[in-house]
Amino acid sequence: MLRLRNSILSHLLSTSAASPVWPLHRHLSVAAAAVSPRPSFAVEKYLIDTCGLTRAQALKAATKISHVNCPSNPDAVLAFLAGLGLSSADVAAVVARDPKFLCADVERTLDPVVLELNGLGISRSEVARLVSLVPNKFRSRYIVSKLQYYLPLFGTSKRLLRALNHSTNLLSSSLEKVVKPNVAFLQECGLGACEIASLCNYVRWILSSKPQQVWAMAMRAEAVGVPRGSGMFKEAIQAVAFLSEKEIAIKMEQLKNMLNWSDAEVGIAVRKAPLLLVRSKDVLQGKSEFLTSEVGLEPAYIAHRPALLCYSLEGRIRPRYYVLKFLKVKGLVHQDRDYYSTVVISEKFFMERFICPHKQAAPHLAEDYAAACRGEVPTRFRFT
Structure with missing residues (x-):
């Protein structure tokens, strides 16, 4: 049987x-x-x-x-x-x-939950994903009211599922005592719903933390020079969320010594690029040495353009420097063309502005640039 x-x-x-x-x-x-x-x-x-x-x-x-x-x-x-x-x-x-x-009671609980979630715009396959992620929460009808709150915040069910994949605590925490106060506070700090949802991908526990902890994060962000309402406040929260005040001070000192920055220059750099605080010391050291020794940039120049330190040395900083240097040597661009402007633009615009226009004068430039992005230094890029 x-x-x-x-x-x-x-x-x-x-x-x-x-x-x-x-x-x-x-x-x-x-x-x-x-x-x-x-x-x-x-x-x-x-x-x-x-x-x-x-x-x-x-x-x-x-x-x-x-x-x-x-x-x-x-x-x-x-x-x-x-x-x-x-x-x-x-x-x-x-x-x-x-x-x-x-x-679980299928007819009284599970079936009605599926129907209500479908009514919120959550598809059958997404419901299945929810069951796999949070089966213990799914067998309670309270899951519907919580997802009903989170959906407008995250914008789409896909983004919400991604957040739940990172932190199922979103469904365990009290909406009234924890989540809503945290969202309200972050909104007071100038963050919109999309920014809060994005922040959850990096600081997964931010909405489910005690409100006092979120407030303390904001205070640390302000202490490094990024005021509430600033366009960089989300990144500042993201940077300080995992660091104590003591650790932040150590990171600031490391940046100062590594790049020969003054206290004022460290402050400028961190305000413009707070995520420098969570970059690896060894990785930053390699970038700073290349930018100062090979590119010839002054520490003050880098301090006012700290985004330079946030890009990949192998995938962007070094290859684009080689291309710009080659084009200058060959007289294909003005000698005063700024290096920073070639680094910050997207790959698409870089190709359109610095590779494609020179197909006849430098027919191998595209393949040499691709080789440089793989870590090679083509012979045509060597001028010593």
């Missing part, structure tokens, strides 16, 4: 992708009625044979649902998961993560 019921379940799981959600657990109920139930229900065996868990997973999961004494509700839940399009492996992962999901 168990083999027959499992065969029915396996068939439903394998064909669910093309089937609607609702009929599956009803079909399963009919199938279950046609098969005589076992006199006793072995939870651990069910988890292995029907749900696909390993023995170790089943041993752990069984302790959380030891009260389950028949397969009817777990069978309906498995059919529900199959109806959402979850594969057998996905179903096993959900059950292993939250064994109590097998105890």
Whole structure:
């Protein structure tokens, strides 16, 4: 009998992708009625044979649902998961993560949650992703009101799912006591909804932190010279979120010594590019040495254009310097062409302005530039 019921379940799981959600657990109920139930229900065996868990997973999961004494509700839940399009492996992962999901009421909780989420514009595949990410939250109807709040903040369900993938605490935290006060405070600091959503990708716990902690972050951002309302305030929050006041002071001193900056120049650079505070010391050292020694830039020049230190040395700073130097030597651009302006423009504009116009005069320039981006130094770029 168990083999027959499992065969029915396996068939439903394998064909669910093309089937609607609702009929599956009803079909399963009919199938279950046609098969005589076992006199006793072995939870651990069910988890292995029907749900696909390993023995170790089943041993752990069984302790959380030891009260389950028949397969009817777990069978309906498995059919529900199959109806959402979850594969057998996905179903096993959900059950292993939250064994109590097998105890959820399909008709009173799970089905209504799906309907309400669909009504918010969350697609069937996205609902399936939500179940995989937060099964323990999905079996509560409170998830709907929380997602209803987050959707306008993140703009799209895709962005919201990305944020939840980074931090499921968004669904654990109190909206009224934690999340909403944090959002309101960040908005008072001049951040819009898009910026707050973007910030969550880097400081994943910012909305679920105690409001006092978020306020302290803002204070540290202001202490490095970036005022609230500034266009760089989001980056400043992002930079100081992982640093204490002592660590910030150490980073500032390192920048000062590395580039021979004055205190004022360090302040200028950090205000314009707060993320310098979280860059690797070794990486910054390599960039600063190249910019001062090979390009010949003065420390003060770099301090007022700190974005130079934020680009890749291998992928942008060095290759574009070689191209500009080559073009100047060949007389193809003015000698006073500013290096900084060639670094900050996008790759598309760089190609349009500095590579494509010189196809006849320098037919190998494009391939030499590509080679330089791979870390090579073509012979034509060597002038010593």
